[in-house]
Amino acid sequence: MTDLTSLTLAEARKGLADKTFTSLELTDAHLSAIEKARVLNAFVMETPDQARAMAREADAKIGKGDAGPLAGIPLGIKDLFATKGVRTTACSKILGNFVPTYESTVTSQLWRDGAVMLGKLNNDEFAMGSANETSCFGPVGNPWRREGSNTTLVPGGSSGGSASAVAALLCMGATATDTGGSIRQPAAFTATVGIKPTYGRCSRWGIVAFASSLDQAGPIARSVRDSAMLLRSMAGHDPKDTTSVDIAVPDYEAAIGKSVKGMKIGIPKEYRLDGMPAEIEKLWTEGAAWLKAAGAELVEVSLPHTKYALPAYYIVAPAEASSNLARYDGVRYGLREQGKNIIELYENTRAEGFGAEVRRRVMIGTYVLSAGYYDAYYLRAQKVRTLIKKDFEDCFAKGVDAILTPATPSAAFGIGEKGGADPVEMYLNDIFTVTVNMAGLPGIAVPAGKDAQGLPLGLQLIGRPFEEETLFSLGEVIEQAAGRFTPARWW
Amino acid sequence: MSVDAATVRRIAHLARIAVSEGEVPHLQGELNAMLAFVEQLSEVNVEGVEPMTSVTPMQMKKRQDVVNDGEIADDIVANAPATEGHFFLVPKVVE
Numbered sequence A: 001m002t003d004l005t006s007l008t009l010a011e012a013r014k015g016l017a018d019k020t021f022t023s024l025e026l027t028d029a030h031l032s033a034i035e036k037a038r039v040l041n042a043f044v045m046e047t048p049d050q051a052r053a054m055a056r057e058a059d060a061k062i063g064k065g066d067a068g069p070l071a072g073i074p075l076g077i078k079d080l081f082a083t084k085g086v087r088t089t090a091c092s093k094i095l096g097n098f099v100p101t102y103e104s105t106v107t108s109q110l111w112r113d114g115a116v117m118l119g120k121l122n123n124d125e126f127a128m129g130s131a132n133e134t135s136c137f138g139p140v141g142n143p144w145r146r147e148g149s150n151t152t153l154v155p156g157g158s159s160g161g162s163a164s165a166v167a168a169l170l171c172m173g174a175t176a177t178d179t180g181g182s183i184r185q186p187a188a189f190t191a192t193v194g195i196k197p198t199y200g201r202c203s204r205w206g207i208v209a210f211a212s213s214l215d216q217a218g219p220i221a222r223s224v225r226d227s228a229m230l231l232r233s234m235a236g237h238d239p240k241d242t243t244s245v246d247i248a249v250p251d252y253e254a255a256i257g258k259s260v261k262g263m264k265i266g267i268p269k270e271y272r273l274d275g276m277p278a279e280i281e282k283l284w285t286e287g288a289a290w291l292k293a294a295g296a297e298l299v300e301v302s303l304p305h306t307k308y309a310l311p312a313y314y315i316v317a318p319a320e321a322s323s324n325l326a327r328y329d330g331v332r333y334g335l336r337e338q339g340k341n342i343i344e345l346y347e348n349t350r351a352e353g354f355g356a357e358v359r360r361r362v363m364i365g366t367y368v369l370s371a372g373y374y375d376a377y378y379l380r381a382q383k384v385r386t387l388i389k390k391d392f393e394d395c396f397a398k399g400v401d402a403i404l405t406p407a408t409p410s411a412a413f414g415i416g417e418k419g420g421a422d423p424v425e426m427y428l429n430d431i432f433t434v435t436v437n438m439a440g441l442p443g444i445a446v447p448a449g450k451d452a453q454g455l456p457l458g459l460q461l462i463g464r465p466f467e468e469e470t471l472f473s474l475g476e477v478i479e480q481a482a483g484r485f486t487p488a489r490w491w
Numbered sequence B: 001m002s003v004d005a006a007t008v009r010r011i012a013h014l015a016r017i018a019v020s021e022g023e024v025p026h027l028q029g030e031l032n033a034m035l036a037f038v039e040q041l042s043e044v045n046v047e048g049v050e051p052m053t054s055v056t057p058m059q060m061k062k063r064q065d066v067v068n069d070g071e072i073a074d075d076i077v078a079n080a081p082a083t084e085g086h087f088f089l090v091p092k093v094v095e
Helices: A009-017 A023-036 A048-064 A105-112 A160-167 A184-190 A224-234 A278-293 A306-327 A342-353 A356-369 A374-397 A423-430 A434-439 A468-482 B005-014 B021-043 B073-077
Strands: A043-046 A074-078 A116-121 A173-178 A193-196 A216-221 A264-268 A297-301 A402-406 A443-450 A456-463
Touching (some): A009 A224, A023 A048, A023 A074, A023 A116, A048 A116, A116 A160, A160 A184, A160 A216, A173 A193, A184 A193, A184 A443, A184 A456, A193 A224, A193 A468, A264 A278, A278 A297, A278 A456, A278 A468, A306 A356, A306 A374, A306 A423, A306 B021, A356 A374, A356 B005, A374 A434, A374 B021, A423 B021, A434 A456, A443 A468
Parallel strands (some): A074 A116, A074 A173, A264 A402
Antiparallel strands (some): A043 A116, A173 A216, A193 A216, A193 A443, A402 A456, A443 A456
């Protein structure tokens, strides 16, 4: 039998249905891969007993012929998703040993459809970061290395554990979340596929909140088809999240292989940055050529407020974070540091429990919302956000079906290489992805090639609201042309 | 705009994060780097532009005014660092 961990989700589904192997065998193969890959630090909690119990249950259901669409498929869960009875920390010391008494809507839908949980995945603390270096469990290693180098690189962030685990074949797919690029940027850094659906497509209930008007859950997977299968189970209306949208979830997988002939693809000129590496430029041109060869029509478009998306994001997101993170008070759950009165208890708990990046963002958020600065910063940023969204609307009104851009301005970099002196250096990683969150649109990152050092690079497709299917059809064209990429095992 | 040391201490207190004197200069530098970065928003003409309140064009959903959850006090206090019965324990707040 071939190594079960090297299958795609779609291949595994077929193998399970044909009884070529059982979910227990598939699950055990992944559990053993996880054990051998601990140096990557992708998992912060392994749940082998639960995984095997879920696998046995799935096998029984498959045997009886009433298997769900993801029956027996072993997945990793980002530690931002509340999992009943399984420690959930958002990779922050302040949540300590928080054990939810409830299950997030997204994960409960995955279990409803028969998926198996292998464990909880590392991420940047409260999903604040672009390199998975702010986790209280330490950084995650990228399974990819520069050719001829032993330097460990970052997998991107904040869903770094999800991307690393999927790329290293430790799980068949993973849940992730994206507030400014946290699904798409790590996917691009690890040659995996990541889709951030339209805001409102997946319920946010039971996901640790960072910036509620921007946060969306989505999958990281080994192929475009796999990501479509996962999203179908993750998406859907939930009365417990008032921003979740009551629109039927389509069969996303049906969009795979659909013709893209006649689709109009926008190439935004503002994404051509000064000093952009020639390799990124080349990848972009190549991607456009593949779509053209598949029958799509390319048009240059303009999104004039692009350069303001990142600064506006760094007002809106910290503002919302400062409000959301007010709940960590050392009283109701998580860490408590004593103080001589209640205020000191709060202050000491939050100083001890939050890492440097989280403290910084909570403070910036507090400042831009404080009396006298609200109009100058927060209100202005929300107006700029309206303009950013309008740029996209104008573009779509001209008949553009999707927009093609690079996913990231560079390939993966080394641990500790960026953002040490100036936090803004790290923030620039999200320059191509953050606009999509600001406008609430769906965006997919698909592996498209490698740089001169052998590191993966990705392309991003941005779609109209709730038209994820278009992204899957176009993403499949890129995947077919570029092929799939697997890192050489060194761990 | 930039923040001085006194403002850093004031923000930290508003955010309920204890900051030692030694951390202030460093935090001041980082906050000012972020503020310098967002400064470019001042060049955008936002005259007559409505601030965004909802990114998806949808009506705010309202729930029925009924009790459909509750009676889970054990769950609510399950993760609390200090409790007595179904109460959270905190240092004395009223003298």
